[in-house]
Amino acid sequence: MQLRHPAIIGAGRTQFGEHYEREPEALIEEAGLKAFDAAGIERRDLDACFLADYFLPFTNKIGLEEGFFSELLELHVPMEITRSFSSALLSATNAIQSGRYQLVLVGGMEKMTDRWDKIRDDLMLLEDPLSYYAGCTPEANHELMVRAYIKKYGIKDEDLTKFNTALAQIPVKNHKHAIKNEYAQYRREITVEQVLKERAQARKPLGLYDYAPISDGAAALILASPEAAKTYTDMPIYILGSASATDYVTFPARENRTSFIATSLAMQNALKMANVQLSNIQIVELYDQSSMLELVALEDLGFCKPGTAWINIYDSCLDYKGCYMVNGKELFVNLNGGLKADGNPLGATGGAQVFEIVKQLSGDAGERQVSVEGGLQYGCSLELEGFGTKSYVYIFGRD
Amino acid sequence: MSSEPIERRVSYICDRLRGSRCSVCGKEYFRKKDYCGNCGRRSFGLMQDIDFFFEKGELEVCTLVNEPTNKFTKLGTFVYGIVSFHNGKVRVPGRLTDRLIREGEQIDLSKFEGRTVVPRFRRRHAVDTSEIIPTISLAFTFTDEYYPHQKYTITEPKKEYEKPGIVGYGAYTSRFRYKEPNMERAVPFLDEDSITAAVEAGKMALIQSGIDHSRVSKVYVGSESNPYAVKPIASKVSQVLKLGQEDKTDGVQCVDAIDTEFACKAATSVFKDAASLVYYPENKDAYAMVIGTDNSQAAPRGEPGGELDFFVGYGACCFLFGMHDVIAEIEGWYSCTSDTPDFWRRDREPYPSHGGRFTGDPAYFKHVAKAATKLMEKMRLKPSDINYFVSHQPNINFPTKVAKQLGFKEDQYLPGLQVAKFGNTYSGASPFGLAATLDIAKPNERIVVASYGSGAGSDAYSFIATNQLPEKRERQKFTIRYQAENPFLEYVDYNTYRKLKTGL
Numbered sequence: 089m090q091l092r093h094p095a096i097i098g099a100g101r102t103q104f105g106e107h108y109e110r111e112p113e114a115l116i117e118e119a120g121l122k123a124f125d126a127a128g129i130e131r132r133d134l135d136a137c138f139l140a141d142y143f144l145p146f147t148n149k150i151g152l153e154e155g156f157f158s159e160l161l162e163l164h165v166p167m168e169i170t171r172s173f174s175s176a177l178l179s180a181t182n183a184i185q186s187g188r189y190q191l192v193l194v195g196g197m198e199k200m201t202d203r204w205d206k207i208r209d210d211l212m213l214l215e216d217p218l219s220y221y222a223g224c225t226p227e228a229n230h231e232l233m234v235r236a237y238i239k240k241y242g243i244k245d246e247d248l249t250k251f252n253t254a255l256a257q258i259p260v261k262n263h264k265h266a267i268k269n270e271y272a273q274y275r276r277e278i279t280v281e282q283v284l285k286e287r288a289q290a291r292k293p294l295g296l297y298d299y300a301p302i303s304d305g306a307a308a309l310i311l312a313s314p315e316a317a318k319t320y321t322d323m324p325i326y327i328l329g330s331a332s333a334t335d336y337v338t339f340p341a342r343e344n345r346t347s348f349i350a351t352s353l354a355m356q357n358a359l360k361m362a363n364v365q366l367s368n369i370q371i372v373e374l375y376d377q378s379s380m381l382e383l384v385a386l387e388d389l390g391f392c393k394p395g396t397a398w399i400n401i402y403d404s405c406l407d408y409k410g411c412y413m414v415n416g417k418e419l420f421v422n423l424n425g426g427l428k429a430d431g432n433p434l435g436a437t438g439g440a441q442v443f444e445i446v447k448q449l450s451g452d453a454g455e456r457q458v459s460v461e462g463g464l465q466y467g468c469s470l471e472l473e474g475f476g477t478k479s480y481v482y483i484f485g486r487d
Numbered sequence: 488m489s490s491e492p493i494e495r496r497v498s499y500i501c502d503r504l505r506g507s508r509c510s511v512c513g514k515e516y517f518r519k520k521d522y523c524g525n526c527g528r529r530s531f532g533l534m535q536d537i538d539f540f541f542e543k544g545e546l547e548v549c550t551l552v553n554e555p556t557n558k559f560t561k562l563g564t565f566v567y568g569i570v571s572f573h574n575g576k577v578r579v580p581g582r583l584t585d586r587l588i589r590e591g592e593q594i595d596l597s598k599f600e601g602r603t604v605v606p607r608f609r610r611r612h613a614v615d616t617s618e619i620i621p622t623i624s625l626a627f628t629f630t631d632e633y634y635p636h637q638k639y640t641i642t643e644p645k646k647e648y649e650k651p652g653i654v655g656y657g658a659y660t661s662r663f664r665y666k667e668p669n670m671e672r673a674v675p676f677l678d679e680d681s682i683t684a685a686v687e688a689g690k691m692a693l694i695q696s697g698i699d700h701s702r703v704s705k706v707y708v709g710s711e712s713n714p715y716a717v718k719p720i721a722s723k724v725s726q727v728l729k730l731g732q733e734d735k736t737d738g739v740q741c742v743d744a745i746d747t748e749f750a751c752k753a754a755t756s757v758f759k760d761a762a763s764l765v766y767y768p769e770n771k772d773a774y775a776m777v778i779g780t781d782n783s784q785a786a787p788r789g790e791p792g793g794e795l796d797f798f799v800g801y802g803a804c805c806f807l808f809g810m811h812d813v814i815a816e817i818e819g820w821y822s823c824t825s826d827t828p829d830f831w832r833r834d835r836e837p838y839p840s841h842g843g844r845f846t847g848d849p850a851y852f853k854h855v856a857k858a859a860t861k862l863m864e865k866m867r868l869k870p871s872d873i874n875y876f877v878s879h880q881p882n883i884n885f886p887t888k889v890a891k892q893l894g895f896k897e898d899q900y901l902p903g904l905q906v907a908k909f910g911n912t913y914s915g916a917s918p919f920g921l922a923a924t925l926d927i928a929k930p931n932e933r934i935v936v937a938s939y940g941s942g943a944g945s946d947a948y949s950f951i952a953t954n955q956l957p958e959k960r961e962r963q964k965f966t967i968r969y970q971a972e973n974p975f976l977e978y979v980d981y982n983t984y985r986k987l988k989t990g991l
Contacts, residue, residue: 205557206557208556208557209556209557209558212556216580218501218517218579218580218625219580220556221497221501221611221612221621221623221625222567222579222580222581222582222623222625222626223552223555223556223559223562223565223567223580223581223582223612223625224552224556224567224580225552225554225555225556225567226556227552227554228550228552228567231550232548232549232550232567232568232569234550235548235549235550235568235596235600236547236548236569239547239548239600290551290553291551291553291593291594292550292551292553293550293596338580339580340569340570340578340579340580341517341577341578341579345548345569
């Protein structure tokens with residue numbers, strides 16, 4: 089059976105960072121209004137809303153988020169809340185594909201700075217409770233992955249220096265991208281030396297500049313059936329492939345601790361569904377919660393062989409031209425600055441990733457628009473929940 | 488507020504490191520499982536209970552945590568990593584404990600990785616003083632440092648004795664010390680307290696005695712520094728060490744557990760109760776465990792009661808009593824009591840108060856001398872009939888003076904005088920002395936112990952070592968001397984000592 093590809097007909101987002109004065113509802117309102125505007129629809133045209141926040145009930149003591157949204161929109165359509173933007177998008181995608189709805193809103197929000205004092209405890213406890221009880225921090229699992237990777241692939245001496253440099257080049261590259269992103273949390277350059285210095289000071293495999301920040305923000309998009317999309321826009325961006333996969337919540341208990349099996353499974357299924365070759369993917373927004381996760385994602389998504397991504401990164405970044413060179417082809421990674429520089433308001437993060445791909449594929453990315461020979465055709469996004477406990481992969485394409 | 492049900496479940500699994508093994512395919516799991524992921528339905532009912540409490544593991548990879556989550560901030564900077572058991576069949580998260588990492592100290596993670604570690608029962612993290620104290624054994628130390636890995640092998644008893652006695656013992660103190668001009672004092676690590684020490688001492692006694700933990704029918708834990716006003720240490724000891732028959736359906740241990748309190752004689756007082764219990768005709772296959780444990784409390788120097796701060800130690804000592812494979816028979820006892828208010832701690836007060844010079848005379852000397860003299864009279868013993876004399880040891884002077892007063896010579900009282908190595912371990916003080924003499928006594932040698940508890944009273948006992956003592960001693964590496972003269976002891980300054988002592 090031929091799948092009906094849902095189409096994105098408009099997207100909007102807020103700036104990521106700290107929004108001290110604003111409530112979570114105000115953020116999603118701003119993103120939603122921008123998406124309505126971009127799509128040219130009225131809120132009363134919506135059949136349903138799929139929303140996401142990772143832990144507003146913890147940070148803001150807000151339960152029944154749908155009710156707040158109903159009040160905001162003055163709508164009584166079906167609304168469901170999930171943990172991540174990508175998971176909300178998956179529900180929306182499934183609903184449109186089933187033919188149930190024609191026009192839905194997908195939104196995500198997070199207000200992490202409202203609970204600055206205890207956010208790391210909450211993050212860790214939700215992510216991996218057993219590790220939390222043993223003393224784990226949100227950073228430690230990333231660093232253990234670095235150690236396990238070095239050990240597994242026997243990286244030493246000169247190679248180890250190269251590996252560490254490659255890991256430092258990742259946030260440097262992402263900061264460079266974010267300078268052109270008016271919504272990004274950090275719009276300034278950093279250097280490899282700064283990244284390495286922070287690590288040395290912390291006496292750890294990863295340091296301050298290797299990690300995505302704590303952010304507030306919201307993002308939204310309007311998803312339409314292919315038929316409905318044509319009435320609103322000449323240039324819909326289609327969701328060709330969508331997939332998710334799941335892994336154990338306890339990181340140390342997993343079979344493999346140098347990659348995320350959920351990501352490779354989701355990518356394989358998404359590519360199969362989209363009927364797109366991996367080599368045709370030109371831009372990727374992936375989940376660089378730390379430098380290590382960008383490196384590992386390149387391997388898990390299949391762009392680099394296990395144990396080799398750092399070589400591609402190192403070679404591409406010595407004289408960075410705006411993309412990684414992978415298998416002789418250009419691969420644009422995290423054009424919005426990634427989680428590191430754009431920001432990481434959990435429930436909204438996936439929305440910012442899709443926003444970037446929609447803008448790029450539509451040729452609407454302004455100053456940061458990239459181009460390739462033959463034009464941009466396919467993009468891919470990867471979002472995680474927890475430390476690789478869930479992976480969501482989407483393949484996007486245009487007509 | 489912590490949640491009681493969550494706390495119960497996490498502690499139940501993580502204090503003992505309980506897991507499961509599929510008897511169909513051999514796959515192992517941390518936590519209890521009713522079926523195996525490999526074998527599915529056909530493994531129902533075929534999952535065996537296993538645990539890693541007495542096992543050793545390998546620290547596979549690690550990193551440094553210098554900005555812990557809020558509840559762990561009091562632990563400061565620590566090493567955190569993944570520990571594998573049974574060659575990678577099971578992997579768990581864990582932190583290294585008993586390690587002070589200083590600012591600016593060079594850290595080479597690869598020097599920690601690949602080394603053998605042993606799980607340690609500790610406080611999990613800090614909580615408010617009104618809350619349940621969370622515990623965990625996902626804390627580890629290296630086996631090639633202070634604390635060795637020792638197997639716990641259950642051995643069938645060979646011989647039944649006519650009189651009850653000690654069938655095994657174990658002592659535990661931490662690897663940190665504070666040095667005074669004429670003594671060293673044991674200092675707990677941040678995540679240790681009187682509860683964790685009690686479990687350690689009990690574990691050591693099980694290892695040395697080789698008795699079946701399920702045959703322990705009663706546990707007494709004596710302490711004056713239980714972090715709870717109401718909640719026994721003995722229940723934690725029973726659950727973690729799986730004492731008595733275990734009802735697997737609801738996680739209940741079929742054992743009687745009770746805490747006792749009488750200043751520093753809370754444990755020695757019940758030696759006779761434990762011995763009498765196992766002598767009861769219907770109970771002769773059972774064992775009774777007595778633990779004296781204290782994170783001895785003292786106000787900081789310069790504050791009222793701060794004089795104690797020059798003497799307090801940390802540690803626990805455990806004795807198992809039974810009728811089988813006895814290593815020291817109880818010959819007799821004598822106890823005395825009077826209402827002498829020489830040392831006390833009011834409810835809700837963090838530190839004890841004392842009566843200054845009255846703590847010696849008429850308190851300590853009167854009671855210790857009375858109990859020891861009366862016991863010797865009762866048993867028609869002269870000092871020369873006794874090989875070792877041990878008394879309560881709050882400092883070096885008191886026990887030396889009382890021993891001399893009773894007619895004992897240095898070679899009789901010095902082996903049991905351990906206060907200069909560990910400080911005053913309160914409920915564990917005379918038990919540490921007894922353990923030290925048992926570590927060296929020959930068969931048929933006689934040991935007299937006279938404890939002292941402020942408030943006030945003394946219990947004197949006479950023990951005769953049997954010829955099974957030397958053989959059982961071989962099973963214990965972690966002896967009093969091993970702990971006193973260990974090359975991995977770490978000496979801390981005064982401020983660090985107070986910080987460690989205050990704990991999480």
